Amino acid sequence: MPRRPKLPADLDPEESGPRLPAVSPPLEPGEPTDLELMQGIQQEDPEALSQLYDRYNGIIKALILRVVHNEAEADDLLQEIFMELWNQAKNFSAQKGKPLGWMVTLARRRAIDGLRKKQAYMRAGERLQNETEQQPDAWVHNATEEEINFTDTRMLIRKVINGLPLAQQQAIDLAFFHGMSQREIAANTNTPLGTVKTRLELGLKKIYDGLKELKDEL
Amino acid sequence: MNFDEFQNRARLYVIGALENGESQEFARARARFGQKAEDFIIECYQLHEAFALSLRPAKSSEALKERLMKMVRERKKSDGNTE
Numbered sequence: 635m636p637r638r639p640k641l642p643a644d645l646d647p648e649e650s651g652p653r654l655p656a657v658s659p660p661l662e663p664g665e666p667t668d669l670e671l672m673q674g675i676q677q678e679d680p681e682a683l684s685q686l687y688d689r690y691n692g693i694i695k696a697l698i699l700r701v702v703h704n705e706a707e708a709d710d711l712l713q714e715i716f717m718e719l720w721n722q723a724k725n726f727s728a729q730k731g732k733p734l735g736w737m738v739t740l741a742r743r744r745a746i747d748g749l750r751k752k753q754a755y756m757r758a759g760e761r762l763q764n765e766t767e768q769q770p771d772a773w774v775h776n777a778t779e780e781e782i783n784f785t786d787t788r789m790l791i792r793k794v795i796n797g798l799p800l801a802q803q804q805a806i807d808l809a810f811f812h813g814m815s816q817r818e819i820a821a822n823t824n825t826p827l828g829t830v831k832t833r834l835e836l837g838l839k840k841i842y843d844g845l846k847e848l849k850d851e852l
Numbered sequence: 853m854n855f856d857e858f859q860n861r862a863r864l865y866v867i868g869a870l871e872n873g874e875s876q877e878f879a880r881a882r883a884r885f886g887q888k889a890e891d892f893i894i895e896c897y898q899l900h901e902a903f904a905l906s907l908r909p910a911k912s913s914e915a916l917k918e919r920l921m922k923m924v925r926e927r928k929k930s931d932g933n934t935e
Contacts, residue, residue, distance in 0.1 A: 678931075680924050687917060692909025699910050712912060713920050720924050731897050738900040791906040809869040810903050816871050831864075838863035838899065845902055 668733040675723040683720055690734065691716075694741045700811045701745035711748055715741045746813035794844030802837030805830055853881040859892060866896040 661667065666674070666685065674682025694715060698708040718740060726736055795803060808814045808822065816834065820827045853861070861878045864870050870878055882889045 678928055680921060680928065683924055684917075684921060687920065691912050691917070693904050693907065695910040695912050696907035697904045700907060708910070709912060709916055713916060713923075716920050717923055717927075720927065731894050732901065734904070735897045735901045738904040739897065741904075742900065787905050788908065791902050794902075795906055806867070806903075809864075810867045813868060816869055834864055834867075834869055835860045838867070839860065841899060841902065842863060842896070845898065 669728055672723065672726055672728075672733045675720060676726065683716065686719075686733070686737075687716055690737060693734075694737060697738060697741050697811075698745045701742070701749050701813075707748060711741070711744055715744055718744070742810070742813075749813065790848050791845070794841055794848065797844065798837050798840055799833075801825075802833045802840070805833040806837045806841075809834060853877060855885060855888070858882070858885060858889060862889070862893050862896050863899065866893065866899060 666682075668686070668689070671682045671686045671689075675686065691712060695708055695712050698711045698715075699705070702708055702711065715737070719737060722740075726733065730736075798806075804823065805819055808819045809816075814822065816827055816830050819825070819834075820830045823830070825833075858878075858881045861870065861874060861881070864874070865878055882893070
C-alpha cells in the first residue's frame with residue numbers, strides 16, 4: 635500500500651480556502667519547516683542552509699539539468715544558486731510566497747540565463763522530441779532518502795501533468811524549462827502562434843485546477 | 853480584460869511566456885485589479901514548485917556541498933570582519 639503524503643507542517647488547511655494546495659513534500663515530526671530554515675539563513679546560520687540544501691538540492695539540480703542538460707554545468711549552477719540564496723536571503727518575504735517557490739524561481743532564471751548564453755536553446759525542440767516522458771536514463775539513480783520523500787508528491791503531480799494532451803505538455807515544457815517565448819515555441823514546433831497560446835493557457839489552467847484537486851488526495 | 857482573462861495571462865506571466873504586447877496589457881490589468889491580482893499571481897508561482905517537484909531528484913556529490921558550505925562560512929567570516 636503506497637504511503638500517502640501528509641500535509642506540510644507549514645500549511646494550515648483551515649487557512650488554505652480555495653487557494654492552491656502547497657505542493658512541498660511532507661516533513662518528519664520535529665523537522666524545521668522550510669520557512670524556519672529560511673529564517674535561520676536570514677540570521678546567517680550556515681546549518682540552516684545546510685539543511686535546506688539537503689532537503690532540496692536534488693530537486694533544484696533536476697530542474698537545472700532539465701534546462702541545461704549538462705551535469706558539470708548543473709553542478710556549477712547548483713552551487714551558485716545556493717550561494718545566491720545565502721547572499722539574497724534578506725530579500726525573501728514569506729508574504730510573497732514559499733521558500734521552495736523562491737528557490738525554484740531563482741534556479742530557473744539562472745539556468746535559463748546560462749542556457750541563453752550558450753544559445754543552445756535553438757535546438758531545444760529537437761532535443762525535446764528525443765526525450766521520453768520520463769527523465770533520461772542518466773538522471774536515474776538508486777533512490778535516496780530524499781527521493782523517497784518526494785516520490786508520492788512527484789507521482790501525484792506527474793499524474794496531473796500527464797493528463798494533458800502531449801501538445802500542451804510540450805508547449806509548457808518549452809516555455810517553463812527552456813524559457814521560450816510563444817513565438818519561439820511556434821517556430822520550433824511549426825505551430826501557429828494562436829495555437830501555441832491556446833495550448834499554454836489551457837494546459838496551465840488544467841494543471842492549476844488539477845493541483846487544487848490534489849488537495850483532496852493530500 | 854476581465855478577471856478570468858487576467859488569470860489566464862497570470863499563469864503565462866509566471867512562466868515568462870507573455871509576449872511583449874500582452875505584457876503591457878497585463879500590467880495595466882494587474883494595476884486595475886490591485887491586491888486581488890497580486891494574491892493570484894503569488895498563488896500562480898506554486899506552478900513553479902509543482903513543475904520542479906514533478907522531476908525525479910538528481911544526485912549531487914558530497915564534495916559539492918562541502919565546497920558550498922566552505923564558501924558560505926568564508927563569506928560569513930568576511931562579512932563579520934567588515935562590520
